Amino acid sequence: MSLLRYESQVRPPLVDGDKDYHQITEDICRPVEARPSRAWWIGFLISAALLAFGILSVTMEVIYGTGQWNLNKTVGWGWDITNFVWWVGIGHAGTLISAILLLFRQGWRTGVNRAAEAMTIFAVMCAGQFPIWHMGRVWNAFFVLPYPNTRGPLWVNFNSPLLWDVFAISTYFTVSLLFWYSGLIPDLATLRDRAKKKWAKMFYGVAAFGWTGSTKHWQRHEALSLVLAGLSTPLVLSVHTIVSFDFATSVVPGWHTTIFPPYFVAGAIFSGFAMVQTLLVVTRKVLGLQDYITIEHIDVMNKVIVLTGSIVGIAYLTELFMAWYSAVEYENFAFFSNRLDLNSPYGWSYWLMMGCNVLSPQIFWSRKMRRNLTVTFFMSILVNIGMWFERFVIIVTSVYRDYLPSAWSTYYTPTIWEVGFYLGTFGLFFTCYFLFSKFFPVIAIAEIKHILKRSGENYKEKMDVVENEDLNKFSAEQTGDHH
């Protein structure tokens, strides 16, 4: 029987402890059904406060215009677009885990995919704020859509990478949301059928869409998940490719680089996995889910971090080589005078980026470090700082000294409202994540049950072929009448 297929005993179990199906339901539903802890309330209120400050910052910007930010003559994209690219990048790990690892049949993804997908959706929501509010006259934001208008109709420029971005980010958000929610439906039905309180019965009853667990429905559900994974895989690669086109298709030295697409995608996965680690190291501890998000999961994700971090490192070196090899003086100036030179105004940010993204992850070559939660947590923060500076370096150091020295800007530093906007998206992200971890199962219950008998600790030894009869043969002979 294909269900209990053989798996190497060398592989460590993905679910620890002596579990059965009911125990899994109990373990994962417990945090949802219990009252929120004091830690949850503190975290939630801090996030909500940050969100409120973000709303104030954005309000200031809408009332007084983008002049509230310190953008100047040459630095037209500062913190705002840096934050946009950073958040979009973070989102990519969720799709990688849920879609690409599903196609590669990586069983370990089931422990972390639900939380990672939620992270994707919240990160893309945060990312979307930046280009929208950067428009200044945000009430005209719908101008980016190709709709029949009274100006001709004059259509949007379909040849522009900025418009590609509109399509890429909105498609990415929609597809991620559909993928996440269609996976959630069976688990919401589990919560609905366990619910004791009236509001829970109603809320989960509405949210579960009337799911029953019929075999035919599961068959379609499996088909849907597989095709959505197949669609999301090229989609996630296309999204950061298109984000990188915002820079790469320009002629600005430092941006005009053909390696940007793969380099951005690797960087996105790198920072995304770091964010997954930040969230899950805390989540598994607070919600008591160590049996499902095991040290094995942390270890595997740290391997992804060292791999993608090294790819990003190679990309940095390739950029430097190409700048030198091109023998173009402007390229040389952008890379060697404005970035590599520690004495240049932003030299410190380049070396901070190098240190955080390329050097520090090398610690994960050590198995002991990969399995150390404190090191993992610290490193995940460091990587995200590094990845924020990567975008800052690319954006600001490429433009703050352009071809005309008289236009060279003074040192660009953000105003309180630029910083506030960024902090506000942290508020949005964590408010959403806290609500998610309270009201939804942070681990895909049905998927964990699905892998239990293959990868659960207490089942691995007992695995045996239960039945050998060919299902096709059986189906073929079943044409008789019913009574």
Added chain:
Amino acid sequence: MAVKKFITGNFYDEAVLFPAVKKVRRAGYRIHDVFTPFPIHGLDKAMGLRDTSLHTAGFIYGITGTATAVGFITWALTVDWKLNFGGKPFFSLPAWIPIAFELTVLFAAVGMVLTFCYLCQLAPFVKKDHFNPRSTDDTFVMALECTDKTSESDAIKFLMDAGATDVQVQFKETGWWLGRYDKDTMRFEKKKEEVAAH
């Protein structure tokens, strides 16, 4: 859809469920459905369900998206309002690949999810009858549909012999209706009388 008579049995192990499904079908009983808390590979085949065509639908939605993007952009930039972008040709297909790709994915994903919800009759405020609420937790619930030819006691005994526990006769609505799970609502008020009559 209407209220029908079923004989239901619970299973707790796939290794018991699979032979039972085959035994039941060999004996000629009609399996209404098997409700499981997670997808069990091969169960659809054992129950004799045909493969889903959702993939094909997804493909059709996808190419609709591609055609929409390429068709619309071609019309907008080469027919409706020609704009010269840096001396490039009006019909500059390579620059449209990103949007054509995104719309392909968008149409395929949205179309498939809507089709999935339509086929499985899933939507907010949709309510359906359950044979056993534990079927979303740890129980595989098999429901046999009773026809006029079915002998109730034979079927119950047969199901128990096949390894089912808690075998019982249930009258259930097979369709869906609008309702909330915190309220005891039936599809129509009439249905209550119908249930009572049985």
